[in-house]
């Protein structure tokens with residue numbers, strides 16, 4: 007039996023456990039597009055929906071992202087030094103949130119990174135770190151719920167051993183699932199930063215987006231992280247919260263939201279955290295489905311285009327990040343990954359990675375990119391301007 011077969015069988019068992027485990031959090035907010043076999047599950051259908059909108063506004067009034075970049079002094083979007091190696095280890099998740107841009111859920115057992123691709127990522131990391139002017143400092147692990155990948159702990163340990171900062175993009179509720187309850191202390195021992203998604207510090211907004219019962223579970227998980235030493239100013243135990251608007255509007259001002267969140271969570275739940283990232287929702291996948299259902303796609307895109315801010319371009323995450331998918335393909339960012347816009351490079355698998363070719367590429371863009379350049383900008387690291 008190959009390691010790939012073993013992964014597959016384990017994940018089927020795990021998926022059943024997750025479905026059982028989720029019965030105590032009440033009704034789910036939705037199911038994956040993939041499970042429902044809706045046309046919008048395909049990136050081509052998402053591009054059609056976005057491109058069908060008649061957009062004005064922005065620097066050129068054309069709704070063409072490349073044209074607006076060029077008008078802002080960026081005739082081509084080119085890479086900056088590579089600082090962040092982001093791996094999307096799979097689409098399997100214990101939740102099925104309404105806004106998910108990955109279309110994750112307990113049904114996504116087949117899209118999970120196998121050990122050979124994990125090792126190919128580590129070899130690429132070694133190649134990048136060996137470059138004389140290497141700027142790589144962080145490995146950013148995302149999903150799905152990245153903790154569900156059978157090689158997650160191996161991957162974290164290998165990255166920590168290389169002296170890299172590791173970020174786990176955590177949905178909080180996974181820390182209450184039996185198999186994963188040890189993780190707060192396990193992360194603390196290794197200095198892993200935990201970046202936790204929480205739509206709002208109030209119950210209503212969080213449960214509306216993530217499913218009934220999510221809020222209570224999230225607060226419980228935050229208490230566990232606090233008990234493990236997270237969220238108290240220790241640079242080895244950084245607890246970041248990541249919020250995105252519950253609705254069709256832009257993320258608010260990150261700095262003032264952070265103050266508001268810190269005060270509210272401390273007062274209401276005695277929870278502390280270190281920093282807040284406020285992200286825009288990207289008009290794709292299940293969030294795009296929601297916009298289409300509410301007939302708000304045009305209004306939301308207009309809002310993004312009208313808020314186009316050239317000052318955000320320099321700090322776009324596609325410039326300093328490589329995004330690798332569960333099957334070892336490479337993308338300019340996690341959003342392009344979910345839309346299957348492979349990076350413009352002359353190789354297709356991370357096992358063939360070449361740093362010079364990666365740095366020489368031109369970044370691929372389309373209308374969804376307005377989500378990153380609106381207002382103060384939006385990236386996995388929060389605001390960009």
Ligand code: SF4
Pocket residue numbers: 099100101102103105106107108109110111149150151177203
């Ligand atoms: S927790 Fe994250 S990955 Fe999982 S369904 Fe929700 S948004 Fe998607």
Ligand code: SF4
Pocket residue numbers: 322323324325338339340341342369370371372374375376378379
């Ligand atoms: S979606 Fe954002 S990060 Fe990705 S290529 Fe477009 S602008 Fe860059």
